[in-house]
Amino acid sequence: xxxxxxxxxxxxxxxxxxxxxxxxxxxxxxxxxxxxxxxxxxxxxxxxxxxxxxxxxxxxxxxxxxxxxxxxxxxxxxxxxxxxxxxxxxxxxxxxxxxxxxxxxxxxxxxxxxxxxxxxxxxxxxxxxxxxxxxxxxxxxxxxxxxxxxxxxxxxxxxxxxxxxxxxxxxxxxxxxxxxxxxxxxxxxxxxxxxxxxxxxxxxxxxxxxxxxxxxxxxxxxxxxxxxxxxxxxxxxxxxxxxxxxxxxxxxxxxxxxxxxxxxxxxxxxxxxxxxxxxxxxxxxxxxxxxxxxxxxxxxxxxxxxxxxxxxxxxxxxxxxxxxxxxxxxxxxxxxxxxxxxxxxxxxxxxxxxxxxxxxxxxxxxxxxxxxxxxxxxxxxxxxxxxxxxxxxxxxxxxxxxxxxxxxxxxxxxxxxxxxxxxxxxxxxxxxxxxxxxxxxxxxxxxxxxxxxxxxxxxxxxxxxxxxxxxxx
Amino acid sequence: xxxxxxxxxxxxxxxxxxxxxxxxxxxxxxxxxxxxxxxxxxxxxxxxxxxxxxxxxxxxxxxxxxxxxxxxxxxxxxxxxxxxxxxxxxxxxxxxxxxxxxxxxxxxxxxxxxxxxxxxxxxxxxxxxxxxxxxxxxxxxxxxxxxxxxxxxxxxxxxxxxxxxxxxxxxxxxxxxxxxxxxxxxxxxxxxxxxxxxxxxxxxxxxxxxxxxxx
Ligand code: SF4
Numbered sequence: 001x002x003x004x005x006x007x008x009x010x011x012x013x014x015x016x017x018x019x020x021x022x023x024x025x026x027x028x029x030x031x032x033x034x035x036x037x038x039x040x041x042x043x044x045x046x047x048x049x050x051x052x053x054x055x056x057x058x059x060x061x062x063x064x065x066x067x068x069x070x071x072x073x074x075x076x077x078x079x080x081x082x083x084x085x086x087x088x089x090x091x092x093x094x095x096x097x098x099x100x101x102x103x104x105x106x107x108x109x110x111x112x113x114x115x116x117x118x119x120x121x122x123x124x125x126x127x128x129x130x131x132x133x134x135x136x137x138x139x140x141x142x143x144x145x146x147x148x149x150x151x152x153x154x155x156x157x158x159x160x161x162x163x164x165x166x167x168x169x170x171x172x173x174x175x176x177x178x179x180x181x182x183x184x185x186x187x188x189x190x191x192x193x194x195x196x197x198x199x200x201x202x203x204x205x206x207x208x209x210x211x212x213x214x215x216x217x218x219x220x221x222x223x224x225x226x227x228x229x230x231x232x233x234x235x236x237x238x239x240x241x242x243x244x245x246x247x248x249x250x251x252x253x254x255x256x257x258x259x260x261x262x263x264x265x266x267x268x269x270x271x272x273x274x275x276x277x278x279x280x281x282x283x284x285x286x287x288x289x290x291x292x293x294x295x296x297x298x299x300x301x302x303x304x305x306x307x308x309x310x311x312x313x314x315x316x317x318x319x320x321x322x323x324x325x326x327x328x329x330x331x332x333x334x335x336x337x338x339x340x341x342x343x344x345x346x347x348x349x350x351x352x353x354x355x356x357x358x359x360x361x362x363x364x365x366x367x368x369x370x371x372x373x374x375x376x377x378x379x380x381x382x383x384x385x386x387x388x389x390x391x392x393x394x395x396x397x398x399x400x401x402x403x404x405x406x407x408x409x410x411x412x413x414x415x416x417x418x419x420x421x422x423x424x425x426x427x428x429x430x431x432x433x434x435x436x437x438x439x440x441x442x443x444x445x446x447x448x449x450x451x452x453x454x455x456x457x458x459x460x461x462x463x464x465x466x467x468x469x470x471x472x473x
Numbered sequence: 474x475x476x477x478x479x480x481x482x483x484x485x486x487x488x489x490x491x492x493x494x495x496x497x498x499x500x501x502x503x504x505x506x507x508x509x510x511x512x513x514x515x516x517x518x519x520x521x522x523x524x525x526x527x528x529x530x531x532x533x534x535x536x537x538x539x540x541x542x543x544x545x546x547x548x549x550x551x552x553x554x555x556x557x558x559x560x561x562x563x564x565x566x567x568x569x570x571x572x573x574x575x576x577x578x579x580x581x582x583x584x585x586x587x588x589x590x591x592x593x594x595x596x597x598x599x600x601x602x603x604x605x606x607x608x609x610x611x612x613x614x615x616x617x618x619x620x621x622x623x624x625x626x627x628x629x630x631x632x633x634x635x636x637x638x639x640x641x642x643x644x645x646x647x648x649x650x651x652x653x654x655x656x657x658x659x660x661x662x663x664x665x666x667x668x669x670x671x672x673x674x675x676x677x678x679x680x681x682x683x684x685x686x687x688x
Binding site: 016017019021022023025027029036037039040043048050053054055056057058059064065082084085087088091100101102123125127128133134135149150151152153154156157160161162163165167169199200203204230233234235254256260261263264267299320321323324327418419420427437439440441442445446 | 488499683
């Protein structure tokens, strides 16, 4: 018999029951909540007169709607100007209080983007099943946990039963051999993978990232990669446990301690795919082929290397692909065959659950140090992923580097990644963004998003347009 | 959940690949704490020419005459014909809520994104996958001068095209049953409460660190 993949192991250890219809009842170890996708679930529970199965397995933090301006944060929830946002943040707070769920509220320095907070606190651990009403829950797979995004009905299902009814996915391996060039980051790696396999390439699969280039990444880098597994169509991304994982977890507030740690570690180290495991789909990539990436279009698969150009209609593989290309070019206001370095930028956004950890801010700060944001840039934002990331950055003096250069230094939250608060693009504006989705209107009505790494966004802020970070000083 | 058995309705063709959930219902409408009322803002960016905000009177907004759902011919459509990877992106269940609130009960496409596909079933919407060629043929018919009406029979797992032709489709047994009966799957899972407690009991022994309470 063939060995097991990491996904097989995680799946098997959480099956409560296999059902005759081909689904399984899967136990969920950790449930993360935020203000946007949970109110209807809490309400549903109340209407049905149901109780939370295990309040202590849940953790909540508001992130999508929260203001990032320090002034607007001073008075807590009551100070949120947008009444709709305020209500959502307030309802989360009330629900958590009533149900005995731990919440890192707006005044708590542990508050932040739920996918940054979970790993940072050691709430995310190898071998867990983790869900959240948010598609970027895939992020947590970087630590060898089976983590996936769910809809609100399933949020309610998990609150009520601590389980989900699921059918097993197929196994897919993305093997990235070799070494990334200096200046090429985890973000470039995952954008490149999505460009290769497409936004539906991983549909129906759980995606494991392996190979020397993945092993060399820090946990932060692995999180960036797994974060965007969903942009490749997969609900969950995974990286096997190794020393990097274990070192990351040690000493985190919610990580096990003492004797239990030893027992946990022993188990965690078994969380790798067996050498004879069989994957349904395998994609092999040479890290040396990866340049810094820039997305030019309205889907994360519409990316090119920094030395590349916007594609031509002639090169489209099908009529459908050509239609998509026409729509994307029109929306983005770009010409066929235009070099991506010529795209003029209006705003810069460094943040989001993809790239707002301390490592990301360090990478960006190293680029802007001693320089100034180009006068043509209307706004350059740095939004740390959590209050603790913000604090750490301030201890290292990164905030100074950013503000001296002309960046705005904000409070933690999702911010301009989806523009549910007041941080948004204006119509027609181009933004170099370290987020994960370049969909139409994502960062603001009519706004144009270009997905890049933190270092690339930082360099673009200084130059006013995209530059090849490998040859830039 | 409203059960789904047989549905007959008008087909509206949305000829665009990779329609994401941000496009189905933009984020500003996610500020609602309800499950209903999203219909008027379904495809907001495509349907209207201005920027929509919660609370706006939609009847007063300039509509985009080129958008498929704004065409007289497709008024009252309850079956949406779509292209590959429909529903990709964000896990927001507001997307199926908006489709349902608008009046869609059936979605036809060559492929759907996983989370969206799953969310549809929780809300009485039937997403059906057909081969690219079949979908292409339906697009031709739906765009022709005639209105395309289809009957979708979940029990028999087939749709009936106007000329009397039937096309079979695949669906998971569990999803089919839930939809047919309008079952609340939380209730089903709670019937297994003993099994869940048993699992937790074993877990506490073997993986004690997973069962500590955060509270
Ligand atoms: S940062 Fe962006 S992608 Fe991440 S959870 Fe927030 S809104 Fe979603």
